[in-house]
Amino acid sequence: MNLFRLAGDLTHLLSIVVLLLKIRTTKSCAGISLKTQELYAIVFITRYLDLFTSYRSFYNTVMKLVFLGTSIAIVWYMRYHKVVKQTYNKDQDTFRHYFLVLLCILLALLIPLEFTMIEVFWTFSIYLEAVAILPQLILLQRSRNIDNLTGNYVFLLGAYRAFYIINWIYRFFTEIHKVRWIPWISGLIQTAFYADFFYYYIKSWKNNEELKLPA
Template sequence: MNIFRLAGDMTHLASVLVLLLKIHTIKSCAGISLKTQELYAIVFATRYLDLFTSYVSFYNTIMKLIFLGSSFSIVWYIRRHKIVRRSYDKDQDTFRHLYLALPCLLLALVINEKFTFKEVMWTFSIYLEAVAILPQLVLLQRTRNIDNLTGQYVFLLGAYRGFYIINWIYRYFTEPNYVHWITWIAGIVQTLLYADFFYYYFQSWKNNAKLELPA
């Protein structure tokens, strides 16, 4: 594992910890899209089907368990926790996320590296992760005012993907025959979706002002 892959994993982990900190400590999910969190739960559930059948390393197994457990915990908190769910803005979080999941599944059935159940599900998770942030970004545009923890959560998610792209570039030039077009294209699409958010995030940081997205 190279430093860029590790940085990506740690940034991804940090994003989850920030979100859990907000939900568990402040008892609030204001500004958080349940639709995006449900999509991430599906992403990890379909990606890690090999959790108990294929051992890579202790680190790999622990990270899989963390992302699976945290994603379903966050969904449970927003849906079931009596205090947390009161702050959920259901009226604003109306993105029809099934319209993202179904096309990704169909695309995975058509474009994959190997037509097996696990491989199609893994490919589906890659496609779905690329667009899973869309309901969250739409919610932030609707609410406009974004608290610090929510802003940091979304920023860290985008930074994680950025580090992974650098990791792919590094591996392309250092490892022979390292080519994964499906992962690369999906990752680039995912990173581009964050471009607008990154611009306003850095503007707010530069001007020491509250983060706001244009309606």
């Protein structure tokens, strides 16, 4: 494992820690999209089916279990915790995320890595992760004023994907020497969705201002 992959994994993990910290300490999920969290839970459930069929390393297994467990826990908090669920911005989080699921199922069946059950589910998870952030970004645009923990969570999610792109470039020249079209194109699309948010996040940080997104 190279430094860029490790940085991506740790940044991803940190984003989840920040989100759980926000929910646990403030007893609030205001500004957080349940639709996005449900999509991420589906991503990890379908991606990590190989937990039951293969073993790569202790690190790999632990990270998969952590992402699975935390994604399910976040959805549970937002849906069923008697205090947290009352702070959910249901009226603003209206993106019809099931259309994304259906589209990604279709793409995974038409353009899978391989025509096996595990690989079709893996490909579906890659496609779905690329667009899972959309409900969250739209919710932030509607709410305009964004608290620090929510802004940091989204920024760290985008940074995780950026580190992974650097990791892919590094591995292309040092290890695999071939293009992996499905994860690479999906990853670039996913990172592109964050571009506008990154601009306003960095601008607010430099100017020491409250983070606001244009309507």
